[in-house]
Amino acid sequence: MAMPVSVTKPIVGVDVAKNELVIYHAELDLLEAIVNDKAAIKKWLKALPGPVAIAIESTNIYHLEFADLAYEAGCEIYMVGGYELHHYREGVKVRAKTDALDAKLLARYLKNEAEELRPWAPPSPLYRQLLSLFRRRAALVQARVALVQSWANEPLLKTAFDDQIKAMQRLETLVEKTIKDQLKDAGLLGQLKRCMEVEGIGFLTGARLITAFQRGDFRNADAFIAFLGMDLRVSKSGQKDGRRSLSKRGDPEVRRLLHNAAMSARRTKAWKKFYEEKRSRGFSTTEALVMLARKLARIVFALLKGQSEYQPKAA
Structure with a gap:
C-alpha cells in the first residue's frame, strides 16, 4: 500500500450523488456543480489548470x-x-449537512489530515469484478432469507413461493460459479485450493480473502487485517480501560464469511483447543470467534503472500 505523503497540489473536495457532483476548490473558495457522467467529468478535468488533490x-x-x-x-x-x-x-x-457543506468538509479534511492519509489508486479489473459478484450474492442471500422469514406462515401460496426461492437459489449458484470462473481465468484456483486447506475455510471465504488480497501490496498481516476491518479499536484513558471492538472498516461480507469460517473451525481438532482456551479465559463466544477468525485470516494471508503450502496445525 502507498505510504502517506504531504499534499502539495491545490485541494478540491467532491461530494458525490448519482446524478451530480458538487465540487469545492479550497484555494479559490469556489463551489460548482456538474453532471455525474463521463463527458461532463472529462470536460471539468480538461478545464483545470493542472492536476489537483481531490x-x-x-x-x-x-x-x-x-x-x-x-x-x-x-x-x-x-x-x-x-x-x-x-x-x-x-x-x-x-451542524448542517448539505452537498455544498460536505464538499467543503472533504477539502478541509484533506488539508488538515493529509499526512495521515494514503493516496488512492484504482483496483485491478479482477478485484472490481469479484467484489461486485460477492456484493450481489450477499444482497441476494439477504433478500432470500428475509422472504423465507416473512412468508413462513403463508400456506396459500406455498408452491409458487417455493418455486421463487428455488429460482433465487439457482441464481446464487450461478453467481458462485461465475466467481470460480473468474478465479480460474486469472490463474488463481491453485491459490484457492491452498486457502481451503485451512480448517474452516470453504470456497466462499477463501475466494473472498483472495479477492481482498488482490487490492494492494499489503506490507504485513496487520495491514491485511486492518483492510478487512478485523483490527481492534482500543478505548483507554487514564485508569479506564474501555471495551475493545472491531473497527469494521470496509466490506462487511468478508467479516461475515470469516465469522462463519470460525464457527466451523472451532469444531475441528486443529482449532477446538484454541477456541476453548479463549472461552476459559473469560472471553465471550463472539469474542472467541473473532479471535479465531482473525487467526484464520492471518494464516491465509501468509499462504498467499509466501505462496507456501499449509501445514496443518498440530493437535
Whole structure:
C-alpha cells in the first residue's frame, strides 16, 4: 500500500450523488456543480489548470467513474469513508449537512489530515469484478432469507413461493460459479485450493480473502487485517480501560464469511483447543470467534503472500 505523503497540489473536495457532483476548490473558495457522467467529468478535468488533490467520499459506486478519470488525468485521489466524514463533521461542529457543506468538509479534511492519509489508486479489473459478484450474492442471500422469514406462515401460496426461492437459489449458484470462473481465468484456483486447506475455510471465504488480497501490496498481516476491518479499536484513558471492538472498516461480507469460517473451525481438532482456551479465559463466544477468525485470516494471508503450502496445525 502507498505510504502517506504531504499534499502539495491545490485541494478540491467532491461530494458525490448519482446524478451530480458538487465540487469545492479550497484555494479559490469556489463551489460548482456538474453532471455525474463521463463527458461532463472529462470536460471539468480538461478545464483545470493542472492536476489537483481531490478528497472524495466513497459512496456505493457513483464515485468510481470520477475517481478513475481524475486519476488518469494525474490528480491525487484521497478516498474518505462515510464513517470518518461523519465523525469529522461532529468533531469540527458542522451542524448542517448539505452537498455544498460536505464538499467543503472533504477539502478541509484533506488539508488538515493529509499526512495521515494514503493516496488512492484504482483496483485491478479482477478485484472490481469479484467484489461486485460477492456484493450481489450477499444482497441476494439477504433478500432470500428475509422472504423465507416473512412468508413462513403463508400456506396459500406455498408452491409458487417455493418455486421463487428455488429460482433465487439457482441464481446464487450461478453467481458462485461465475466467481470460480473468474478465479480460474486469472490463474488463481491453485491459490484457492491452498486457502481451503485451512480448517474452516470453504470456497466462499477463501475466494473472498483472495479477492481482498488482490487490492494492494499489503506490507504485513496487520495491514491485511486492518483492510478487512478485523483490527481492534482500543478505548483507554487514564485508569479506564474501555471495551475493545472491531473497527469494521470496509466490506462487511468478508467479516461475515470469516465469522462463519470460525464457527466451523472451532469444531475441528486443529482449532477446538484454541477456541476453548479463549472461552476459559473469560472471553465471550463472539469474542472467541473473532479471535479465531482473525487467526484464520492471518494464516491465509501468509499462504498467499509466501505462496507456501499449509501445514496443518498440530493437535
